[in-house]
Amino acid sequence: LxxxxxxxxxxxxxxxxxxxxxxxxxxxxxxxxxxxxxxxxxxxxxxxxxxxxxxxxxxxxxxLMDMHTHVVRNLSKNYFDSYFQSPHRSTIGGVVNIEKTLLAGITTIRNVGASDYRDVALRNAVNAGEIPGPRMFVSGPSLGITGGHCDSNALNHTFNEKSQGVADGPWAARLKVRQNVKYQVDVIKFCATGGVFSKGTKLGQRQYTFEEMKAIVDEAHTHGRTVAAHAHGTEGIQFAIKAGVDSIEHASFLDKETIKLAKKYGTYLSMDIYNTEYTLSKGEENGVPEENLNKERKVGGIQRESFSKAVKAGVNMVMGTDAGIYPHGDNAKQLSRMTKFGMTPLQALQAATINSAKLLKQEKTLxxxxxxxxxxxxxxxxxxxxxxxxxxxxxxxxxxxxxxxx
Ligand code: ARG
Incomplete structure (x- = not known):
């Protein structure tokens, strides 16, 4: 040799x-x-x-492969940090977070949602061998409707606050996809429903129309990018699946019909069933507002029941943790919850390796x-x-x- x-x-x-x-x-x-x-x-x-x-x-x-992270965000430390940190400062936080992630055994991540292409910068620095970090598949700014989960709604209207990925209407949404492709993202993320950590949005409420979702998926797939849809509520999940997304993030409210649909389309579910525990025990102390704590109290249990049903039905599952809601590096804590709610240890490990590789279309080498x-x-x-x-x-x-x- x-x-x-x-x-x-x-x-x-x-x-x-x-x-x-x-x-x-x-x-x-x-x-x-x-x-x-x-x-x-x-x-x-x-x-x-x-x-x-x-x-x-x-x-x-x-x-291990984690399909849902936010490495340039530290919700766990101070809920309102993002309002006071420059993009540069938060990207430096990202440098620290990706090293923690890698040292915890997570060798591949998908980062779903980062403004200013901070995640692209991190990925490129990792790939250039300048800083230690996992393999990164990144989305840049998440697409979303005005006032939706992927917009910023906390400040009053005189601040004119708006997240970078906000786009209403199929053509505006296609333009956002094209911009993200132009600035070298690997994946497109959009918000199909309300969420826990946004102001004034409802978990069950669909946000993009079916027409908009189809436009996003078509544009993304045309450019060889996979699509991840944030969706808690049933209608939003169903629309996103039918529009052809590659993965549903959170997937909290699943009924029989929706599970059937996910199976039929081969959609991957990325269900963050660990972070509930962190938010409910530490959220208050970290300054998470009551509105968001309340939404977490409502969704955590239901999401775990849905997880069990989806596992039983044999839906494609990956590991997605939403790290950033809880401290980076704790990603693998979710594995034991995946086994607690219905997977065998092997299934949980498959979700976190071979299935995630398939979702990323990297199953021949990862x-x-x-x-x-x-x-x-x-x-x-x-x-x-x-x-x-x-x-x-x-x-x-x-x-x-x-x-x-x-
Ligand atoms: N980013 C997600 C949201 O804000 C986190 C949901 C966390 N809770 C949960 N039970 N999965 O909607």
Whole structure:
């Protein structure tokens, strides 16, 4: 075996094949130039011993993928921070947050909603190797109707406040998609219904019309971008699915018909069922207004029931946490809630790896520890299929063949 400059050989105790659920014992994983070039129970014939990473007492899992984050936001710290922080300051916060995220074993994120293309800047800096962070698939400003969940409605009208992604009507919405594409987003996010953390919006209330949603999806797909729709209420979820979105974020109010629809269209559900606990215990102390706390109290339980129903029905599920509502780096806490509300540990891990890779259309290179795949590998001390919470304390993180934590 030729010794390449950036080669590693990992001696692994157990390697989880997330596709089959099998755990392969005592494997050697060879990593060359960021990719996995072989996995075998035989030690490579010859290699640079200094490049050996001994994880023979660990359980290896593909790097986790979180499909719903807000890395340039810290709702958890001070609800009104965004009013007082410049975009530059908050982007620097993002630098800190993505490192925390990566070190927690989240090697890929989708960031859904950031003004000023702060997420694009972060992604580009990560890709250029300037700062540590996960692989980032980013949306730039979220599209939304005037006064909707993706607008800013807190200040009175004399401030003329308006979020950057606000667009009413199919053509205005197409223009926003085109602008986001122009400034290099990977995914388009829009708000289909009201939400918890916005002023004056109702969770169950649909916002964009079907015509607008179709225009957004058509424009995005034309330009090779996937679409994520924020939707709590049933009608908004249904319209978004029928309009052809790739994922529904939150998906709180699901009935039988909507679940059927999601199955028929193959839509992925990204349900943030952990953050409820954080908001209800810490929200008040962090200054979250009563209106928003109240909405959280109403939706949390229902969303978890919907999650259980969707899992039972076999809908496509990914892991989406809404990190930023709670502290960055706690993303994996959601996995145990996913098992509590109906998934097996393997299903939860599949949601956070192979399914997320499919949603991103990266399933040929991300989401598995497999030959030809990017070397995004994490390790934990206990068997994650028996003890899912072990993923809250990862002891090893490799992304792109680079070790970030050991
Ligand atoms: N960003 C979402 C919203 O404001 C968060 C919802 C959080 N709560 C929940 N139960 N998922 O609507």
């Amino acid at each position: 030729p010794v390449l400059a950036n080669q590693h050989v990992i001696k692994a105790g157990y390697v989880l094949d997330v596709a089959s659920g099998k755990q392969l014992k005592d494997q050697y994983i060879v990593v060359d130039n960021g990719k996995i070039t072989s996995i075998s129970s035989n030690q490579p014939a010859s290699f640079d011993q200094t490049k050996l990473i001994d994880l023979s007492d660990k359980y290896l899992v593909p790097g 989401g598995q520890i497999k030959e030809g795949f990017f070397a995004d590998i994490i390790a934990v001390d206990a068997n994650p299929l028996e003890q899912i919470t072990t993923l809250e304390n990862v002891s090893f993180v490799m992304k792109d063949g680079v070790v970030y934590k050991q």
